[in-house]
Amino acid sequence: MADLTTDFLGIKSPNPFWLASAPPTDKEYNVRRAFEAGWGGVVWKTLGEEGPPVVNVNGPRYGAIYGADRRLLGLNNIELITDRDLYTNLEEIKRVKADYPDRAVIVSIMVPCEEESWKAILPLVEETGADGIELNFGCPHGMSERGMGSAVGQVPEYIQMVAEWCKKYYSKPVIVKLTPNITDIRKPATAAKLGGADAVSLINTINSITSVDLDLMAPQPTIDGKGSHGGYCGPAVKPIALSMVSEIARNPETHGLPISGIGGVTTWRDAAEFMALGCGNVQVCTAAMTYGFRVVQEMISGLSSWMDEKGYTSTADFIGMAVPSVTDWQHLNLNYVTKARISQDDCIKCGRCYAACEDTSHQAISMSEDRTFEVIDEECVACNLCVNVCPVEGCITMEQLPKGATDPRTGQKVGDYANWTTHPNNPGAVKAAE
Amino acid sequence: MTDTRYASGVKPGRLSGEDIAANFTDMHPPLGDHEAAVAADRCYFCHDAPCVTACPTAIDIPLFIRQIQGGKPGDAGRTIFDQNILGGMCARVCPTETLCEEACVRNTAEEDPVEIGRLQRYATDTVMAGNTHPYTRAAPTGKRVAVVGAGPAGLACAHRLAMHGHEVTLYDARKKPGGLNEYGIAAYKTVDDFAAREVDWLLGIGGIKLETGVKLGEAFTIRELQEDFDAVFIGVGLGGVNRPGLPGETLDNTEDAVDFIARLRQANDKAALPVGKKVVVVGGGMTAVDAAVQAKMLGAESVSMVYRRGRDAMGASLFEQDHAAKNGVSIVTNAAPVGIAGQVVTEEITFVRTETGPDGKLTTTGEEFSREADQVLLAIGQKLDIASPRIEIENGKIKVSGPGRTNLERVWAGGDCTPGEDLTVVAVAEGRDAAEDMHTMLTEG
Ligand SMILES: Cc1cc2nc3c(=O)[nH]c(=O)nc-3n(C[C@H](O)[C@H](O)[C@H](O)COP(=O)(O)OP(=O)(O)OC[C@H]3O[C@@H](n4cnc5c(N)ncnc54)[C@H](O)[C@@H]3O)c2cc1C
Ligand SMILES: Cc1cc2nc3c(=O)[nH]c(=O)nc-3n(C[C@H](O)[C@H](O)[C@H](O)COP(=O)(O)O)c2cc1C
Ligand code: SF4
Numbered sequence: 001m002a003d004l005t006t007d008f009l010g011i012k013s014p015n016p017f018w019l020a021s022a023p024p025t026d027k028e029y030n031v032r033r034a035f036e037a038g039w040g041g042v043v044w045k046t047l048g049e050e051g052p053p054v055v056n057v058n059g060p061r062y063g064a065i066y067g068a069d070r071r072l073l074g075l076n077n078i079e080l081i082t083d084r085d086l087y088t089n090l091e092e093i094k095r096v097k098a099d100y101p102d103r104a105v106i107v108s109i110m111v112p113c114e115e116e117s118w119k120a121i122l123p124l125v126e127e128t129g130a131d132g133i134e135l136n137f138g139c140p141h142g143m144s145e146r147g148m149g150s151a152v153g154q155v156p157e158y159i160q161m162v163a164e165w166c167k168k169y170y171s172k173p174v175i176v177k178l179t180p181n182i183t184d185i186r187k188p189a190t191a192a193k194l195g196g197a198d199a200v201s202l203i204n205t206i207n208s209i210t211s212v213d214l215d216l217m218a219p220q221p222t223i224d225g226k227g228s229h230g231g232y233c234g235p236a237v238k239p240i241a242l243s244m245v246s247e248i249a250r251n252p253e254t255h256g257l258p259i260s261g262i263g264g265v266t267t268w269r270d271a272a273e274f275m276a277l278g279c280g281n282v283q284v285c286t287a288a289m290t291y292g293f294r295v296v297q298e299m300i301s302g303l304s305s306w307m308d309e310k311g312y313t314s315t316a317d318f319i320g321m322a323v324p325s326v327t328d329w330q331h332l333n334l335n336y337v338t339k340a341r342i343s344q345d346d347c348i349k350c351g352r353c354y355a356a357c358e359d360t361s362h363q364a365i366s367m368s369e370d371r372t373f374e375v376i377d378e379e380c381v382a383c384n385l386c387v388n389v390c391p392v393e394g395c396i397t398m399e400q401l402p403k404g405a406t407d408p409r410t411g412q413k414v415g416d417y418a419n420w421t422t423h424p425n426n427p428g429a430v431k432a433a434e
Numbered sequence: 435m436t437d438t439r440y441a442s443g444v445k446p447g448r449l450s451g452e453d454i455a456a457n458f459t460d461m462h463p464p465l466g467d468h469e470a471a472v473a474a475d476r477c478y479f480c481h482d483a484p485c486v487t488a489c490p491t492a493i494d495i496p497l498f499i500r501q502i503q504g505g506k507p508g509d510a511g512r513t514i515f516d517q518n519i520l521g522g523m524c525a526r527v528c529p530t531e532t533l534c535e536e537a538c539v540r541n542t543a544e545e546d547p548v549e550i551g552r553l554q555r556y557a558t559d560t561v562m563a564g565n566t567h568p569y570t571r572a573a574p575t576g577k578r579v580a581v582v583g584a585g586p587a588g589l590a591c592a593h594r595l596a597m598h599g600h601e602v603t604l605y606d607a608r609k610k611p612g613g614l615n616e617y618g619i620a621a622y623k624t625v626d627d628f629a630a631r632e633v634d635w636l637l638g639i640g641g642i643k644l645e646t647g648v649k650l651g652e653a654f655t656i657r658e659l660q661e662d663f664d665a666v667f668i669g670v671g672l673g674g675v676n677r678p679g680l681p682g683e684t685l686d687n688t689e690d691a692v693d694f695i696a697r698l699r700q701a702n703d704k705a706a707l708p709v710g711k712k713v714v715v716v717g718g719g720m721t722a723v724d725a726a727v728q729a730k731m732l733g734a735e736s737v738s739m740v741y742r743r744g745r746d747a748m749g750a751s752l753f754e755q756d757h758a759a760k761n762g763v764s765i766v767t768n769a770a771p772v773g774i775a776g777q778v779v780t781e782e783i784t785f786v787r788t789e790t791g792p793d794g795k796l797t798t799t800g801e802e803f804s805r806e807a808d809q810v811l812l813a814i815g816q817k818l819d820i821a822s823p824r825i826e827i828e829n830g831k832i833k834v835s836g837p838g839r840t841n842l843e844r845v846w847a848g849g850d851c852t853p854g855e856d857l858t859v860v861a862v863a864e865g866r867d868a869a870e871d872m873h874t875m876l877t878e879g
Contacts, residue, residue, distance in 0.1 A: 069476070267504040291479045298500045301509045392468055 002307035004300060006040065006315050008280040009173040009198045009258055011131040013040035013104040016271065016315055017299050020262050020283035021046050021108035021134060021177075024293070026082055028092035032099075037293035038300060041104025043201075043283060046081035046136040047089055049111045049121065054080045060221035063210035065236065074236035075286050076210040078221065078228055081110050081136065086124070094128040106175065110136040113152055115165050122169040132173035134201060135162060137188070153179035153204075156191035163195025175260060178202040178244075180237075185244040189254045200248065201260035201283060203241045205231025234286035238264030242277055246326045249278030255323075266295075268302025275315060276322035330420040337407050337414050338382040338398040340364070340375045346395035347373060353386035353396060361385050377408040440735070443779070444687050444708045444809050448733025451705040457731035458704065461622045462526065462552055470556045473549045474502040480539055485550060488537035490855075490863040491518035495534060495550055498557055511561030512568055514554055519593045519866070520586050522562055522632050523615050524859045525555035527623050529720075531753040533859070562631075567638030572599035577876045580605065580663040582650045585613020586858045587669030587849025589636055590865030591872075596641035598873045603663070604642050607649035613671055613849075615858065617696040620724040621704075622731070651821030660844060665872045668825075668832065668840070668847040669865060672816035672856070678716070682774030683812070691715060691725035691813035698728055710809025713737045714783050715763075716771050717813030719749030725811045726763040737763045738805065742770040742788055743796060770798065774810055783807045818851055829853070838868035846872055 004015035018041035019025050019034055026045035034042060048054055056079055063076040082089060097105045107130045111117040125133060137153030152158045159176060166174045176192035178185060180203040189200050207229050209219045219227030241263025248254045261274030262283040271282045287295050312318050342353070342365075349371040357365040364379035365386060375386075387396045401407060401414050422429055438445040449457070465473060477499040485495045493514050501510035514521035530536075530551040538547030561568055577600045581592045584606035592602045610616050615629040637644065650656065650670065659666045675690045677683065687710065701707050709732040715722050718741030726739040739758060741748055745767050748755065758765060769785035776782065787801040818830055826833040826841040831853045838846040848864030850856045 071475075267500075268506070269504060292481055294497070295479070295500070297494075297497055298504055298506075298509075301501060301512070302504045302506045305506060305509050393471065394467075 002304045002313060004040075004304055004307075004315060006281050008104070008260065009132060009175075011041070011104045011106075011173060012102070013281070014102060015040035015296075015300055015303075016275065016281035017296050018042060018104060018106070018260070018281055018283045019288060020285040021106075021136065022285040022289070023079070024285065024288045027084065027089075028096055031092075031096050031105075034288075034293050035096075035100050035103050038296045039103070039293065040281070041106065041131075043106040043108050043134050044089065044093055044130070046108040046110045047086055047121070047125075048081050049117055050086050053083045053085055056080055056083050057223050059223040061230075063221045063230065064234075065210055072286075072290050073234060074208075074210065074232055075234040075289065076208045076221075076230040076232050077205070078230040081108075086121075090124055090128055093125075093130055097129045097131075104132075105130045106132045106134050108134040108136050108177070113158055113162060118162065118165040119169050122166065126170055126172070130172075132175060132198075133166065133170060134175040134177050135166065135197075136177050136204070137162075137179060153177075153188060154182050156187045159188050160191040160195035163192050163197040167196040173198040175199045175201050177204055177262075179204045180206050180240060180244055180263075185247050186251045186254060189248045189251070189257065193254055193257050199258035199260060199280070200254075201262055202244055202248075203237065203263045205233045206237055206240065208232035233263065234290075235264045235266050235270075238266075238270060242273060245274060245279060246277045246323065249320065249323045250326050265299075268299045268306060271299055271303060272306060272318070273322075275319050277326070278320040278323050280319060281315075332419060333417045334420065334423060335403075335415045335418050337401040337405075339377050339380050339401065340382065340384075340386050340396055341399045342373055342375060342386075342396050343394070344372065346392050348392055348395075349373070350391060352389045352391065356385050356389045379409060381409065439733070440711070442711050442808055444710045446706050446708045448709060448711075448735075449705065451703070454704045454732065458622050458625070460625050461620070462555070464559060465549075465552050465556045470502060470507070470553060473553055474499050476540060476548045477503070478539060484537035484539065485534040485548075489517075489534045490857070490859045491521075491524070491866070492863075493517045493521065493534075493554070499548065499550070499553055502553060502557060507557045507560040508564070510553075510557035511559075514558055515561065515568060517866075518859065518862050519590055519636055520615075520632065520858065520862045521554060522558040523586070523619075523624065523629065524862065525551050525558055526628065527615075527619050528857070528859050529751050529753065532751050562635055567635065567640075569593075569597055569639055571597055571639060571641055574601070575599040575876065577601065577664040578603070578662075579665045579667065579872065579876075580659045581667045581669065582606075582659070583613065583669035583671060583849070583851075584608075584611035584633070584644065584646070585669055585671050585849060585861060586615060587671070587851075587861035587865035588613070588667065589633065590862040591667045591669060591846075591848065591869045592642045592865075593636055593639055594866050594869035595872065596639045598869070598877075600641070600664075600873070600876060602642045604644045605648050605650065605653075606644075606646045607670075607673075609646055611644055611646060613669075617699055618692060618721075619699075619858070620695070620728060621699055622728075656822050656825065656842065656845060660842065664844065664876055666842075666845045667838075667865070667868055667872070668820075668845065668851060669849040669861070670818075670820060671850040671861075673819035674817040675812070676815040676817055678771055678812065678814055680771055680773050682776065682780070685774055685776050685780045686778065687776075687780040687808060688774055688810040688812070691717065691721050691811040692816065694725055694811050695721070695728065698732075704732065707732055709734050710807070711735045712806050713809045713811065714805055714807040715739045715811045715813055716783075717741065717815070718743065718747070718767075719813060719815070720754060721816075722811075722813035723750045723754045723758045723763075725813055727758055727761045729809070729811070730761050730763055734809075738766050739763050740766040740769050740771070740785060740805075742768070743790060744768060747790075769803070770796075772802065774807075780807060780810050783810050816850070816856075820851065837871040838864055839871065844875070 006016040021043040025042045061079045065074040067073045176197045211220045259279045261279030265282045265284045266287040354365045364376045390396045438447045479496045498510040498513040534550045535547040581588045581604045592604045612629040713729040713734040715726040730737045768788045784804040787799040832847045834852045838848040846868040848868045849861035
């Protein structure tokens with residue numbers, strides 16, 4: 001079994017699986033249970049200022065979308081930061097950290113964008129002995145209307161300023177949690193770095209309305225006939241999170257800035273993918289909320305045995321390994337030519353590939369009387385749609401044409417690497433020296 | 435060669451080799467990758483899952499299925515073996531319809547449980563295909579343990595002890611290890627010599643010296659084992675059989691069903707095995723079903739299974755009764771055998787009708803009927819056969835307290851020879867738990 005011990009910003013945890021700041025980490029009872037179940041660390045549910053805590057709605061907070069068989073794919077919430085007293089939380093954090101010195105305990109904070117507020121809360125947090133803080137600049141609802149959360153996260157200058165205050169009034173690592181509700185994720189990440197933050201974590205939830213009740217004519221979850229946009233998370237948001245993570249990882253200005261990956265992590269594989277794109281660890285919320293704390297066992301065993309198979313002895317061996325392979329579209333090899341191949345042995349003859357290609361793509365699949373489906377190489381542009389819609393994994397695959405072969409669609413021979421920047425159709429093509 | 439296909443008497447060659455091979459194929463064939471993915475997707479990952487409670491070895495079923503979902507059948511196998519080192523055999527032979535799968539919440543939702551047994555097989559096959567033993571031994575403790583009986587109980591016990599670093603000597607009276615896995619379980623449940631392969635794989639842990647063909651009571655006594663070893667485990671199963679004491683029961687072609695099955699399990703060529711044209715099996719348990727179904731598969735023209743009480747009192751589960759019926763076995767209930775007749779060999783068996791009174795007592799109605807039978811298989815239960823005057827027996831089984839402790843010092847027992855359901859998985863659980871208790875005793879003194 002590979003060793004999963006992870007060092008993130010000097011904070012050691014027995015594995016890279018942390019619980020994200022959310023209800024699973026809202027109190028001592030939960031966090032103790034989480035640690036007993038094997039979680040490597042937690043980011044405590046976001047704390048607010050001293051004084052009367054925020055209040056949550058008293059009707060439903062969550063909405064969900066499902067795949068087949070009611071598998072939860074996306075979760076939406078209109079919950080706010082912790083609605084428990086600041087000091088209660090601080091005492092609990094201190095107790096838990098003392099009892100679990102080998103686990104990471106990070107405190108998430110969201111207070112108004114004024115230096116005094118941060119100056120007031122940071123020493124209290126420092127006192128708990130927690131390993132670091134995470135600045136919640138991400139909450140898309142409720143708090144942003146009060147000038148906190150994503151209202152700050154959408155203004156890079158504020159991020160930088162608050163990060164600076166935190167570094168000034170707090171001695172341990174500072175992580176800035178980024179909101180995805182922004183056009184270019186590199187900007188807030190750069191601001192965090194400029195402000196001296198030790199790391200960024202992303203993504204927080206995405207603005208969303210999960211569904212509309214067509215009888216009440218109101219968004220769901222519906223509170224007394226009305227609904228509000230909430231924050232979307234769960235397996236459905238993973239692709240968005242991966243892309244944002246990769247942008248930060250490969251951006252020269254933020255390259256090397258430690259990242260804690262969040263968004264839809266449900267199995268070991270999701271975690272490995274985030275880490276391959278440069279994350280030092282991952283945080284999980286929806287998977288735990290859907291299946292309970294025990295899901296971490298599958299993540300631990302899966303990541304560990306995958307590392308064994310690959311010969312990785314430490315998570316550091318593969319963190320960031322896929323970053324160099326993320327490139328801009330214009331650098332992709334246009335001479336990489338593939339054709340779809342349908343395995344007749346595996347085909348169950350549902351015809352979904354045919355419908356997809358015939359109706360919406362390139363008419364590159366033929367169908368015979370006896371429902372045999374075959375690819376017409378002369379028409380196949382290798383778009384992958386048939387692979388994606390086929391219900392049988394591995395039935396349709398993409399086969400690469402070797403160099404020198406003629407692509408029956410274009411009549412051209414497969415040549416050496418060449419991309420759009422030098423392509424004759426590109427008006428801005430860089431001409432080869434004449 | 436004469437055509438024996440429809441001949442009376444007990445004859446080989448009733449079916450072609452191909453037909454027999456087709457009859458004896460895997461009862462629950464292995465899942466392919468796609469099937470496994472679809473089957474695994476149905477698991478809800480229930481909290482404090484009822485299937486785990488229903489499994490005598492308490493395998494973490496939701497976790498192993500989730501590991502399959504996550505594309506890691508090897509990890510899943512490991513999760514299973516952690517609790518049940520004979521998880522491969524159990525995946526094949528457990529009556530899951532009365533264990534884990536009966537408890538699956540999908541039964542409530544759609545009367546169709548997650549296929550836990552077949553998923554377990556998928557996972558364990560993956561690990562076993564690796565050909566390396568997945569466990570390593572702890573540092574040697576210098577303690578020596580004798581395990582008597584290399585059936586599921588003894589094997590599970592020996593493996594756990596070896597893992598903890600003890601030196602184990604595993605004795606068995608038979609030529610081959612495996613117990614009823616090797617000699618008893620229906621052939622269509624454990625094809626391709628799986629029982630023997632599983633034992634080889636299990637012994638891969640090291641530290642277990644296997645000695646076959648040596649019988650407790652003949653080669654050595656419990657007292658001698660107590661003297662020679664630091665601890666002793668008895669897992670001898672039920673070596674004796676009950677006999678009804680019927681007139682004619684010693685006639686040729688009347689025999690114990692377990693002997694018939696053992697012969698069948700050990701046959702290299704099933705087509706060469708003789709079987710009756712009209713076979714009557716007496717009994718209503720798992721052994722009766724297995725004998726009846728396999729007689730049918732060998733080509734018997736008619737097979738009836740006759741049980742003295744009503745259907746609901748049968749030891750065979752509903753699933754097994756259906757399995758028998760599907761294979762053309764006719765099930766007759768409320769009939770007790772009174773005699774077997776024949777000139778030289780078995781020809782006929784006579785029954786008397788019975789009824790169960792409101793007090794549960796079985797009485798006969800006096801009405802008799804006879805069945806033509808050129809082969810009668812008796813499956814009315816096995817019993818303990820142990821030659822030790824000192825070990826305490828209660829209700830026909832070795833008396834144990836806690837995790838298999840007998841009345842004798844440093845002697846544990848488990849499996850069919852102790853109280854509890856006579857199932858492979860129960861034997862494994864008892865062997866394992868006794869080993870843990872022995873380990874505690876051996877290391878803590
Ligand atoms: C026909 C039949 C079909 C069955 N089918 C199923 C099934 O489908 N599913 C299921 O779960 N269970 C089934 N069972 C029950 C299951 O096989 C037993 O519960 C299980 O094998 C018990 O394991 P054990 O280790 O206690 O005993 P056994 O498997 O009986 O093993 C005992 C071992 O001890 C050895 N031994 C006995 N006496 C001595 C001695 N004096 N000295 C040395 N060695 C000795 C024997 O040779 C044997 O190898 C079936 C049983 C029978 C008879
Ligand atoms: C109910 C709920 C409450 C949340 N509360 C917070 C919070 O207080 N602070 C915070 O930083 N993120 C909060 N989040 C966002 C999560 O920490 C996480 O970033 C997001 O859910 C994406 O991860 P996931 O796909 O694993 O759920 C919350 C999420 C949910 C579902
Ligand atoms: S999970 Fe259900 S029972 Fe528990 S607080 Fe929420 S609504 Fe109530």
